[in-house]
Amino acid sequence: MVLINRKPILEQVDPPRSPRETLPTMYDLPSESPEEPGLPDEFHDLQPQLLSRTLRLSAYTRDHCFTASDLNLYYDVNHPLWYKRPDWFLVVDVPRLYDGKELRRSYVIWQEGKSPYITIELLSPGTEAEDLGRFYTETATTNAESAMSANAPVSNGLEQIGTKPPSKLEVYERYLRIPHYLVYNRHTQQLRYFKLDGGQYQEQSLNSENPIAWLADLDIGLGIWEGVFEDVPGYWLRWCDGTGQWLLTDTEQAEQQAAQERSAKEQERSAKEQAQAQVLQAARNLLANGMDVAQVTQLLNLSAEQIETL
Template sequence: MSFQYPVPQTDPPRSPRETLPTMYDLPSEDPEEPGLPDEFHYRQPPLLSQTFQPKTYPPEQVFSAGDMNLYYDIRHFSWYKRPDWFGVVGVSKLYDDRDLRLSYVMWQEMVPPTVVVELLSPGTEREDLGRTTRLSTAPPTKWEVYEQILKVPYYIVFDRYSDRLRGFVLTAGFYQELQLAEPKIWIPQLELGLGLWAGEYEGMNRLWLRWYDGEGNWISTPAEQKAIVQEELETERRRTETERQRAETERQRAETERQRAETERERSRRLEELLRSHGIDPDL
């Protein structure tokens, strides 16, 4: 009888989600990265996130972030771009439905952003607008990543120094600039628009980027919604108090009328008694 070597057992193939770095391995913070955003870069992204409320998706399927590393190349784990702000729909608001994200890793999430916003500054303008070139061995530029790799449908840039809003829509695989009659950009698949709003936010009055709905109304932030509710409650309280005062006035008027009628009846009774005391029938 011949001896047979045992057939080696092989493990089933593992998915990229199991074998490649996750967001825990690729954090957003990088202390070696030079340069810091200015104050506008810190204040503008939260306003975008607070008003990013697409009607076409439930809130738990909407994610947005500002200044977060977005890892995009499965072959180069450390390559990333850091959009000033981006919005994603059709993905869990929480990582694996349970955790806050440290970064956005495409080979884990599998859903690219629907819209990316870059806030221009003198040091980043050329790259943000796709005007830079690179060596063949260097990582792709922002424009190349958003257009060719992630294929982000809408790429929007805003220059706060000139207050100029520009939008690019992916058409046949390439970005085409939108011709804006006014500083507003409508995104049909989100049923949302992004435009320039003049108003006070975080104690500063200037032009801000914020989202608006299909009726052209600016979407309220949670703080604004709270103020609206408080104002409605105060209006209802004043209405209730006015109604209470009106009812009290009516009650007092009725009481005064009752007392007047009672006084009149008492006067009439005494007059009748006086007439009868003099032998006069008051009914004649």
């Protein structure tokens, strides 16, 4: 756990100061909690990498958006120690580096001034009920157990102030008002998409055979790609364009460019060989029709060595 310089919460003055001045910063708040449930497995490590490495936004450069996975997200100025840890999230219209100069240790809403625009949770048995909230449905027995779990205090490794923190879905919907919330179950290859509409999430229908969630305001789609990433075959979440073409990682882009360059060189070599063969065939025809070697050499700009090969 990284904890730097526990900054006290300052009392307000008249005129009041902004939360950015009075509340803890990312330097003061814990960056992780080993006791938190749902610690990532290897999939939870690889999948966010693929999401970040294939993200291409037409309206934002890489220097003006921020992506993160399993990073503490502090969201409530009234309870500055409360946080959630999304499996992956995107914030647009913020500098890639904190204040344009440093890697983030956490994401603190009152310091940044921008909420995430997309949040993605990778479902696991221990976190599914909280990730889905009211959209979680199972058998009656499981529902009862989930309700008991949901009503239990949610620990974030810190002493709580007054009341228990809200659920993850509630934070994304009511506190942060994140426009796009998606969840993915890799075991069932099920992608679910919730869009903020009128202050509440409404689940969007997806094509069951080709589930792609289209985010029109960002001009990008998210679907399930069957392939190999970092030498691991599986069904992965991956960004795509409006035609359904999967967007490439940086490595794939480099490999594609190298393949295109090799192909261009091969085509150039083949074209030269074909042109040379045509010239030599023309020389054969002229020699067969009685033209002397000197004339053929001069006419076709051939060397004596090339004529000798005929």
